[in-house]
Amino acid sequence: MRAVALLARVNRAIAVILGLALLVTAGLILLEIVLREATAGMLGGTDEISGYVMAGVASCGFAYALLERAHVRIDILQRRLPSLGRAALDLLSMASLAVVAGLVSVHGWSVLAKTIARSSRSNTALEVPLWIPQSIWLAGWVWFTLCALFMLVAAAILVARGRLAEAESAVGLLSEAEDVA
Amino acid sequence: QEIEPVTLAVVGSWSSLPLHKNYEKPFWTEALPEASADAITVELTTFDQMGVAGGDVYRLLGDGVFDVGTTVADYIVGDAPELEGLDVPLLATSVADAHKMVEAAWPMVADVVEDRFNAKLLTIAPYPPQVVFCKGEVKSLADLKGKKVRGSGRMTTKFLDALGAEGVNIAFGEVPGALERGVVDCAITGSGSGYSAGWWESADHLMTLPLGGWDPVISAMNLDKWNELPAATQELIASKAKSELETPAWDAAAAALEGDIACLTGSGECPLGEPASMTLVEPSAEDVATAEDVLKTVVLPDWAERAGPDAVARWNETVGKAVGVTIGE
Amino acid sequence: MIGIMTGSLFALLALSLPVGVVLFVLGIGIDVFGSAFPLIRGLGQVVWSSMNSSLLIAIPFFVLLGEILVQAGVAERTYRSLDAWLSWLPGGLIHANIGTATMFSATSGSSVATAATVATVAMPQADRLGYDPRLFAGSIAAGGTLGIMIPPSINLIVYGFLTETSIPRLFLAGLVPGILLALGFIALTAVVCRLRPELGGPSRDATWSERIGGLTALVPIAILFAVVVGSIYAGWATPTESAALGVAMAFVIAAFQSGIRWSWVADALRGTVKVTAMIVFVIAAASFLNYCLASAGLGRQLQSMLTGLDLGPLETLLVIVVMYIVLGFFIETLSLMVATIPIVVPIVTALDYDKVWFGILLVLLIEMALITPPVGLNLYVVQGARKSGRLSEVMIGAFPYVLVMLAMAGLLIAIPGIALWLPG
Ligand code: NA
Ligand code: NA
Numbered sequence: 001m002r003a004v005a006l007l008a009r010v011n012r013a014i015a016v017i018l019g020l021a022l023l024v025t026a027g028l029i030l031l032e033i034v035l036r037e038a039t040a041g042m043l044g045g046t047d048e049i050s051g052y053v054m055a056g057v058a059s060c061g062f063a064y065a066l067l068e069r070a071h072v073r074i075d076i077l078q079r080r081l082p083s084l085g086r087a088a089l090d091l092l093s094m095a096s097l098a099v100v101a102g103l104v105s106v107h108g109w110s111v112l113a114k115t116i117a118r119s120s121r122s123n124t125a126l127e128v129p130l131w132i133p134q135s136i137w138l139a140g141w142v143w144f145t146l147c148a149l150f151m152l153v154a155a156a157i158l159v160a161r162g163r164l165a166e167a168e169s170a171v172g173l174l175s176e177a178e179d180v181a
Numbered sequence: 182q183e184i185e186p187v188t189l190a191v192v193g194s195w196s197s198l199p200l201h202k203n204y205e206k207p208f209w210t211e212a213l214p215e216a217s218a219d220a221i222t223v224e225l226t227t228f229d230q231m232g233v234a235g236g237d238v239y240r241l242l243g244d245g246v247f248d249v250g251t252t253v254a255d256y257i258v259g260d261a262p263e264l265e266g267l268d269v270p271l272l273a274t275s276v277a278d279a280h281k282m283v284e285a286a287w288p289m290v291a292d293v294v295e296d297r298f299n300a301k302l303l304t305i306a307p308y309p310p311q312v313v314f315c316k317g318e319v320k321s322l323a324d325l326k327g328k329k330v331r332g333s334g335r336m337t338t339k340f341l342d343a344l345g346a347e348g349v350n351i352a353f354g355e356v357p358g359a360l361e362r363g364v365v366d367c368a369i370t371g372s373g374s375g376y377s378a379g380w381w382e383s384a385d386h387l388m389t390l391p392l393g394g395w396d397p398v399i400s401a402m403n404l405d406k407w408n409e410l411p412a413a414t415q416e417l418i419a420s421k422a423k424s425e426l427e428t429p430a431w432d433a434a435a436a437a438l439e440g441d442i443a444c445l446t447g448s449g450e451c452p453l454g455e456p457a458s459m460t461l462v463e464p465s466a467e468d469v470a471t472a473e474d475v476l477k478t479v480v481l482p483d484w485a486e487r488a489g490p491d492a493v494a495r496w497n498e499t500v501g502k503a504v505g506v507t508i509g510e
Numbered sequence: 511m512i513g514i515m516t517g518s519l520f521a522l523l524a525l526s527l528p529v530g531v532v533l534f535v536l537g538i539g540i541d542v543f544g545s546a547f548p549l550i551r552g553l554g555q556v557v558w559s560s561m562n563s564s565l566l567i568a569i570p571f572f573v574l575l576g577e578i579l580v581q582a583g584v585a586e587r588t589y590r591s592l593d594a595w596l597s598w599l600p601g602g603l604i605h606a607n608i609g610t611a612t613m614f615s616a617t618s619g620s621s622v623a624t625a626a627t628v629a630t631v632a633m634p635q636a637d638r639l640g641y642d643p644r645l646f647a648g649s650i651a652a653g654g655t656l657g658i659m660i661p662p663s664i665n666l667i668v669y670g671f672l673t674e675t676s677i678p679r680l681f682l683a684g685l686v687p688g689i690l691l692a693l694g695f696i697a698l699t700a701v702v703c704r705l706r707p708e709l710g711g712p713s714r715d716a717t718w719s720e721r722i723g724g725l726t727a728l729v730p731i732a733i734l735f736a737v738v739v740g741s742i743y744a745g746w747a748t749p750t751e752s753a754a755l756g757v758a759m760a761f762v763i764a765a766f767q768s769g770i771r772w773s774w775v776a777d778a779l780r781g782t783v784k785v786t787a788m789i790v791f792v793i794a795a796a797s798f799l800n801y802c803l804a805s806a807g808l809g810r811q812l813q814s815m816l817t818g819l820d821l822g823p824l825e826t827l828l829v830i831v832v833m834y835i836v837l838g839f840f841i842e843t844l845s846l847m848v849a850t851i852p853i854v855v856p857i858v859t860a861l862d863y864d865k866v867w868f869g870i871l872l873v874l875l876i877e878m879a880l881i882t883p884p885v886g887l888n889l890y891v892v893q894g895a896r897k898s899g900r901l902s903e904v905m906i907g908a909f910p911y912v913l914v915m916l917a918m919a920g921l922l923i924a925i926p927g928i929a930l931w932l933p934g
Contacts, residue, residue, distance in 0.1 A: 012780060015779065015780040015783040015784065016776050016779055016780060018779075018783045019574075019776075019778075019779025019780060019782055019783050020779065022567075022570050022571070022574065022779070022782065022783075023757075023779070025567065025754070026571060026754040026757045026758065027758075029751050029754035029755075030754060030755065030758055032751070033741075033746055033747050033751055033755065037746055044348065044350070045350075047350050047564045047750075048350075048564065050564035050567045050750070051562045051563050051564040051566075051567070052562060053567065054561060054562065054563055054564065054566045054567045054570075054790075055558065055561040055562040055563075057570065057783065057786065057787075058561055058566075058786055058787055058790035058791070058794075059561065059790075061783040061784070061786060061787030061790075062787050062791055064780070064783055064784060064787060065783075065784050065787035065788045065791070068784050070784050070785070070787070070788045071528040071529075071530060071788055071791060072528060072529045072530075072788060072792065072885075072887070072890060073526045073527065073528050073529065074523045074524070074526055074529070074884050074885065075526060075901065076524065076883075076884060077524045077525070077526065078526040089525060089526050092525065092527070093525075093526060093527050093528060093531070096527050096528070096531045096535070097528055097531055100530075100531050100534045100535070100795075103534075103538075103553065104534075104553060104554065104557055106554075107550070107551070107553035107554030107555075107557075108554040108557065108558065109554070110244075110551075110554050111240075111554040111555050111558050114240060114260075118260050118261070118297060120259050120260045121259055121262075121487075122259050123236065123255065123256065123257070123258045123259035123334075123335055124335055124338070124350075125335055125338040125339060125342070125348065127335075127487070130259065133562070134558065137558060137561065137562070173526065188546070190546070190547055190805075196852075196856075197856070224807065226804060226805065226807070226809070226810070229852060230804055230809055230852050230853075231801055231804040231805055232556070232797060232800040232801050232804055232848065232849070232852070233552070233555075233556065233559070233801060234559040236559075237552075237555045237556070237559055240555055241551070241552045241555060244548070244551040244552070245547075245548060245551065246547055246548060246549060246551050246552045246805075247547055247805070351748060352670075352671055352674075352748075353674050354670050354671065354673070354674040354675050354676055354677065355670075355676065355677060355678075355748060357676055358676050358677075358678045358679070359745070362743070362744070362745030363745050364745045364748075378674060
């Protein structure tokens with residue numbers, strides 16, 4: 001399926017951007033250490049920013065991990081099933097991810113909505129307007145939801161057409177010849 | 182009068198600190214049920230035991246996740262900057278003054294809690310004052326200039342900046358090691374916590390100026406829940422919370438502070454264990470003057486911008502009047 | 511309620527739902543069936559606060575550090591050097607697996623990252639040299655767990671943060687037990703392979719000149735250890751900051767050894783994001799479950815059960831140890847720590863056990879959880895690096911090392927000084 005491949009490409013690009021964000025954060029921390037040791041004053045707040053980066057990188061990376069089939073699943077029962085049974089469990093698994101991610105997105109919106117309504121800022125000297133990191137974080141969950149829905153539909157179509165092997169390679173557990181780590 | 186049966190889910194403050202163990206817990210699990218002839222039953226937990234961040238407690242309370250929520254006012258100033266005015270460092274240097282300041286702020290806090298979090302204020306109780314532990318000699322406030330200080334709370338950090346000290350953000354458990362290795366020169370925390378966490382092993386000078394304020398802990402009930410309760414129940418909870426939780430906590434605060442200081446400096450009877458031998462640094466008149474000046478010229482105007490003119494006017498009339506400070510003069 | 515919970519956990523896991531989803535669903539289940547309050551309304555807030563954590567950022571940094579070392583060839587050279595030193599023992603290359611894992615543990619704070627790093631360089635050797643895949647893979651999974659015992663350690667940072675214990679002291683306390691554990695793994699491997707030679711591969715003798723010559727390959731690891739751990743004790747960096755220093759140093763080492771190329775940097779970054787997202791999804795879900803459990807009073811039930819047993823200090827401790835072993839079968843380790851520390855540590859300290867010492871005991875039990883099925887992250891990581899075979903083979907291969915860990919737990923309880931001597 002070309003659309004699945006395209007989505008995988010998009011997420012690979014997102015993953016690199018997220019990785020670069022991590023590198024920039026590492027650089028910021030180094031700068032903080034150097035400035036502190038040189039007693040030239042401090043940046044302050046790198047700790048706080050690290051937290052926002054963590055939330056953003058992780059939530060925006062969920063979809064990439066999904067496309068790479070990296071979200072941990074236990075295969076003890078599943079690998080004993082015939083291929084149609086495996087496909088059913090794969091679809092169930094993808095549907096459950098979509099539902100859970102959607103639920104977190106909905107409730108995540110209420111977090112952001114409160115922040116916007118109260119113009120909340122972090123209770124630190126930095127006074128970061130919290131809608132900024134929370135929007136990025138929420139965007140990650142929404143994107144994750146959309147990708148999970150898309151993969152569910154794509155896999156369901158493949159299963160309906162009887163192309164079980166293809167469906168498994170899109171949403172199944174990693175087979176033994178593939179890389180998870 | 183008969184009280185109608187009701188069950189309340191109550192979330193208390195830090196489970197390991199005396200405020201929860203000695204006051205919140207006995208009140209919610211014993212005194213209140215007893216006073217209602219067991220009509221009121223309480224399920225008590227604390228935000229740390231729930232794995233909920235202290236800053237999230239009032240957001241969850243407003244949503245009705247539980248009935249009564251308790252947290253440190255400083256934790257929720259991100260959502261309600263007005264509350265910073267409840268705990269201005271150094272404006273109150275004794276327990277009596279701090280109590281007066283909080284009493285004056287009560288109506289303001291009640292409104293903030295209602296408007297921002299849909300909740301009915303029940304109590305404002307004190308943690309021990311947030312005092313300064315230093316390694317190396319410190320004689321006055323001026324000596325903090327150029328030192329690295331582990332602060333807590335936004336207003337304290339800004340105050341330290343204005344004094345020419347550098348605020349450093351490190352976790353509580355890291356402080357003794359950081360003091361020993363010179364990552365920080367001083368650190369601020371509650372007097373009792375500093376004693377029980379053994380900060381006196383690494384720090385040798387104790388400044389009892391409440392540079393970090395008093396960390397008032399506020400407790401409130403979800404407003405929808407409150408409105409559902411019959412008037413008699415409301416009356417019972419509000420009055421008992423005040424008389425059996427808040428008042429005893431304040432009454433004990435002065436003695437507790439005295440005991441904490443005795444424990445840290447070895448200057449008297451230590452009720453907590455073996456006394457340490459830190460050097461006590463008493464604030465001089467000059468220190469108090471410097472502090473007031475910095476507060477009036479830098480810290481409070483800065484807060485005034487965050488909180489807005491209405492909150493400031495209200496503060497001037499209440500807290501400001503109680504402590505003799507006016508912002509914007 | 512505990513029974514229903516455990517049953518549902520099994521059923522959902524058996525359906526091969528993602529582990530994070532299972533934890534979220536259990537939390538929602540508690541909200542619907544076990545709580546009078548609308549806990550679900552806190553879902554967004556709890557997930558946001560658990561993910562917005564500057565402590566967690568050490569995880570991607572340590573994973574990235576490992577990826578860079580693999581890409582720059584440092585991991586492989588280290589492995590070959592330790593091969594020359596250790597493969598004369600019965601069991602051959604298996605000792606090099608454990609040795610390499612021990613070395614990388616000293617630079618990485620994450621067991622998953624350590625296991626992934628070692629597995630990537632070691633696993634290809636197993637087939638080539640005709641090793642029994644079980645013990646070979648199991649030794650990597652078990653050796654990888656040392657990543658959180660030998661400093662630096664994310665789990666000890668989390669423990670120190672939650673219990674307000676000094677992290678540098680915890681790090682010092684983990685060093686001796688970590689090294690003893692590594693020696694225990696090596697001894698066990700030698701004994702097993704002496705009794706059943708077919709489980710190991712050929713012992714190989716290296717010349718002394720090979721061994722001495724190979725020592726230079728260990729220099730990068732030594733430098734990294736000095737930077738990551740040294741910076742903490744020198745007072746330059748906090749434990750989380752030291753992870754960022756490690757990443758920078760790994761880049762410097764890579765630049766000297768093989769040059770930095772964008773192609774592998776991009777691979778390393780993607781790998782890091784993937785592992786981080788996978789771990790944080792589970793952590794966020796576990797935080798929500800923890801919040802639901804605590805709100806429904808399960809913590810209180812557990813606490814009153816433990817205190818209600820009315821046992822002596824040692825018996826209570828043993829009950830706690832057994833509880834962790836059992837929970838460790840099913841629950842992801844960081845979540846397990848976050849969920850249980852607020853309940854268990856106050857009980858333990860009330861019994862006059864040392865907080866630093868219990869932190870080390872707890873991390874040992876957590877290490878065990880990483881290699882016990884069905885939920886054992888290290889088993890998955892190693893299986894992922896293999897090109898053939900079944901997950902169950904890794905599980906069987908890791909089992910003997912679980913026994914070493916149990917023995918170590920007994921030793922730690924009998925002689926607390928093993929942990930407390932260094933920081934004391
Ligand atoms: Na380590
Ligand atoms: Na396990």
